[in-house]
Amino acid sequence: MYILIYVDDILLTGNSSSDINRLLKNLHSRFQMRELGALSQFLGIQSISTTTGVLLHQKLYAQRILERAGMQSAKPVPSSSCCKTILTSKSHEPYENPQLYRHLLGSLQYLTLTRPDIQFVVHSLSQHMHHPLHQHFEGLKRLLRYISGTLHLGLPLDRGPLQLKGFSDADWANNTDDRKSISGYCNYLGNSPISWQVKKQTTVARSSTEAEYRSLAAEAAEVIWLRRLLEDFHTPQTTPTIIYCDNTSAIALANNPIYHARTKHIDVDCHFIRDSIHAKHVTVHHICTDDQTADIFTKSLPINRFKTIISKLTAALPH
Structure with a gap:
């Protein structure tokens, strides 16, 4: 059996149902606790059973981020960043609400737990938290537009x-x-x-x-x-x-x-x-460079190449 404990949240799994039930009975006799049944959500990460294993996703969490940004109805874009845009610190147009910029990016860092496809852009934008410029916020808005169109993606864990x-x-x-x-x-x-x-x-x-x-x-x-x-x-x-x-x-x-x-x-x-x-x-x-999955973690990619790689890292939620 394996037990994952985070403060007062506990996840228990194993290959023997009888042993798990025996342990749960023992825990109930010693502590005041609730049994919530089969895994569906843990620390904001939702779990769906599939024919091949489980799919972890943060759809509800991502929706809340979009609501905070006022972009829940934003028009989706096919990729998380634009290849032609280069983020620098040399512009002289600071963004007028740096607290919002930091708040949204801090939230997106937790979303990368199940969304490796946004890891590179979140990393790039996070380097400008101390002094965000307008071009950085434009990059953040594009990322949020990408997320609004890919809420159905999650992390597949297959047998x-x-x-x-x-x-x-x-x-x-x-x-x-x-x-x-x-x-x-x-x-x-x-x-x-x-x-x-x-x-x-x-x-x-x-x-x-x-x-x-x-x-x-x-x-x-x-x-x-x-x-x-x-x-x-x-x-x-x-x-x-x-x-x-x-x-x-x-x-x-x-x-x-x-x-x-x-x-x-x-x-x-x-x-x-x-x-x-x-x-x-x-x-x-x-x-071959064309088969290099880690390419998505080092640079902005053309749309077709980007979609090819994210298909190897993520999977869509079942209907």
């Missing part, structure tokens, strides 16, 4: 082989203000997306190879943590976890046991990925 795999990508010198790159990764357990991240790199990468290599290192650390967590859940990964990367130079650097003078400018701690490969915890494979 199947519990094999871990990951995707790693980077966008070199993405930020026009400081020229720092963006790292992005996502991990699947079987066919279910279970973790993802968008993060600006802390230092300026001198090449696309370095940017991709740093992203690979961050993904390797996440994979090793997930492997240890899965062992606690009695689901050990018996083979090295495959990480897919679309940069052949970064893959060669990760697999090369020789520390080249040309890579001395890369922090030494990034090179632990080589130790991870040598210890057979991970293995890095090349993947």
Whole structure:
């Protein structure tokens, strides 16, 4: 059995109904509590049983965000951001209501728990919370318009082989203000997306190879943590976890046991990925850029490409 406790909310699951009922009876005898039956909602996240597993979504929460913004009747758009728009801090037109901007973005950060398709845009807009400009609020309104048209999307958790795999990508010198790159990764357990991240790199990468290599290192650390967590859940990964990367130079650097003078400018701690490969915890494979799922976490994409990737990360609520 597994018990998830958050303050006074408890989620209980297991593979033996009799043992669960026995534990519930024991808890009722010791504490004042209510039993709400099968899982339908937990911490604002709703759950729907499907033929293949469960679908987690935050439709009601997203609707409340739209109501706070006064955009519940907004005209939907097909993608969360525009490829031609570049967010910067160099404009001189501050948004007159920065509290509203911060409030909406803070709420959207919680929505990313079941909506990986909006993670990149939320990350980008959050970098301007201290001094939002009009162009940033316009980007936020476009994101809200996208959400209003995709309230039916959620996070699918499907049954199947519990094999871990990951995707790693980077966008070199993405930020026009400081020229720092963006790292992005996502991990699947079987066919279910279970973790993802968008993060600006802390230092300026001198090449696309370095940017991709740093992203690979961050993904390797996440994979090793997930492997240890899965062992606690009695689901050990018996083979090295495959990480897919679309940069052949970064893959060669990760697999090369020789520390080249040309890579001395890369922090030494990034090179632990080589130790991870040598210890057979991970293995890095090349993947075509068109099949790189993590692409959605590093940049704004054309509509067709955006829709292709979100179909691999989300699923629609059943009618």
